Amino acid sequence: MESVQAIKQRFGIIGNNIALNRSIEKSIQVAPTDISVLVSGESGVGKESLPKIIHSLSHRKHNKYIAVNCGAIPEGTIDSELFGHEKGAFTGASQARDGYFQVADGGTIFLDEVGELPLTTQVRLLRVLENGEFIRVGSSKVQKTNVRIVAATNVNMHEAIQKNKFREDLYYRLSTIEIHLPPLRDRKDDIHLLFRKFASDFATKYKMPTVRLTSSAQQMLENCHWPGNIRQLKNVAEQISVLEKERELDADRLREYIPKTSNLPSVIKAEKAKNDFSNEREILYKVLFDMKSDLNDLKKLTLELLSNGNTEKVKDEQENLIKKIYGKTKESQDTEDDFDERLEVLQIPEKSSIEEDEDEISIERASSYDFAEDVEEEETLSLQEKEVELIKKSLERYHGKRKPAAEELGISERTLYRKIKQYDL
Numbered sequence: 001m002e003s004v005q006a007i008k009q010r011f012g013i014i015g016n017n018i019a020l021n022r023s024i025e026k027s028i029q030v031a032p033t034d035i036s037v038l039v040s041g042e043s044g045v046g047k048e049s050l051p052k053i054i055h056s057l058s059h060r061k062h063n064k065y066i067a068v069n070c071g072a073i074p075e076g077t078i079d080s081e082l083f084g085h086e087k088g089a090f091t092g093a094s095q096a097r098d099g100y101f102q103v104a105d106g107g108t109i110f111l112d113e114v115g116e117l118p119l120t121t122q123v124r125l126l127r128v129l130e131n132g133e134f135i136r137v138g139s140s141k142v143q144k145t146n147v148r149i150v151a152a153t154n155v156n157m158h159e160a161i162q163k164n165k166f167r168e169d170l171y172y173r174l175s176t177i178e179i180h181l182p183p184l185r186d187r188k189d190d191i192h193l194l195f196r197k198f199a200s201d202f203a204t205k206y207k208m209p210t211v212r213l214t215s216s217a218q219q220m221l222e223n224c225h226w227p228g229n230i231r232q233l234k235n236v237a238e239q240i241s242v243l244e245k246e247r248e249l250d251a252d253r254l255r256e257y258i259p260k261t262s263n264l265p266s267v268i269k270a271e272k273a274k275n276d277f278s279n280e281r282e283i284l285y286k287v288l289f290d291m292k293s294d295l296n297d298l299k300k301l302t303l304e305l306l307s308n309g310n311t312e313k314v315k316d317e318q319e320n321l322i323k324k325i326y327g328k329t330k331e332s333q334d335t336e337d338d339f340d341e342r343l344e345v346l347q348i349p350e351k352s353s354i355e356e357d358e359d360e361i362s363i364e365r366a367s368s369y370d371f372a373e374d375v376e377e378e379e380t381l382s383l384q385e386k387e388v389e390l391i392k393k394s395l396e397r398y399h400g401k402r403k404p405a406a407e408e409l410g411i412s413e414r415t416l417y418r419k420i421k422q423y424d425l
């Protein structure tokens with residue numbers, strides 16, 4: 001059996017903390033079995049390494065390893081991504097497609113952010129876990145697969161179960177063995193070690209001498225709260241490596257690079273910070289951000305109308321979205337006409353005219369859907385930068401807590417999650 005030390009070297013894992021070593025040891029022990037494993041721990045603690053270790057030390061190592069970020073896939077397509085679909089299963093399904101569970105047959109699937117799975121997908125997943133069976137979207141034929149599942153989560157699953165967001169039976173199936181990775185603040189002994197490694201990597205990358213810390217700066221680094229854990233520490237090391245003129249930093253210089261919230265206890269009242277957009281620039285960003293969010297909502301609604309053609313149905317199904325965009329719903333009788341007028345402005349083609357060229361339009365629509373999330377990338381860089389800044393500020397205000405930050409930004413937690421990943425925040 002490979003030693004913990006050898007595994008750390010192979011997977012580039014830095015640290016000597018006892019809890020970290022125990023987590024790696026557990027991964028090594030459980031690898032040769034087919035037992036489902038749940039890796040838990042806050043965001044940024046390094047959960048992604050453990051499923052890779054488990055797969056590479058298992059008898060499945062020559063087969064596929066697929067990592068799926070459940071939080072980043074839109075709810076509407078997740079079943080098809082995971083389990084595949086038949087041709088014509090839904091608008092845009094111009095071809096049958098294999099899902100990850102089929103592609104990874106004989107291998108391992110890593111379900112990152114498993115707590116974000118919609119309840120309907122959880123039912124399908126439970127079935128795969130119980131007897132290896134799954135059904136493609138739009139099919140009635142039961143298929144079999146032999147996949148080992150390793151899942152990860154940074155949410156409190158017991159809380160999610162209590163709030164009926166996660167099925168208890170699925171949780172127990174997934175977490176036959178649970179491996180917990182400690183937050184960075186509980187691994188103080190590793191903080192400076194990690195910083196040195198990152199500083200040395202960035203020095204090589206940017207072709208500069210390595211930055212170093214005085215002992216007072218080291219102490220400060222170790223006493224930070226680090227809500228974003230190792231990911232945040234890595235970002236700080238990169239910023240310092242690139243921006244700092246001096247190659248040795250004392251505590252005063254270091255303070256500039258440490259997000260204020262990292263130094264504060266996590267219990268600062270979020271309420272106090274709420275909507276505290278204290279200067280004009282932030283207000284402007286907020287307005288731009290809201291506009292962009294509205295634009296994306298409109299795009300979504302338009303696509304929905306184009307593919308559905310049935311305005312009444314869309315009005316019913318997208319009531320919340322319509323309310324968000326226009327501030328009113330069809331329930332407000334006196335605004336019904338206004339509402340219809342607005343829909344007319346979108347010039348929705350009659351369904352019959354859409355159907356004439358169904359295949360062609362479906363493909364077009366499908367690609368519009370596929371890119372609905374990516375459209376954002378086409379916006380100008382400066383707007384994107386402002387968006388990143390706004391998200392960062394909001395996350396800082398709420399000490400990395402996505403729920404209140406998403407509420408403040410007026411976007412869903414899922415979208416915020418995607419953006420955090422997209423911009424590596």
Ligand SMILES: Nc1ncnc2c1ncn2[C@@H]1O[C@H](COP(=O)(O)OP(=O)(O)OP(=O)(O)O)[C@@H](O)[C@H]1O
Nearest residue numbers: 012013014015043044045046047048049154230231
């Ligand atoms: N022990 C470590 N040594 C070196 N780098 C590490 C270590 N742990 C984490 N990292 C780095 O920190 C970053 C975040 O790690 P990772 O993506 O695995 O976190 P995570 O726990 O999966 O976060 P999330 O829940 O947000 O997905 C990565 O760049 C990873 O390479």
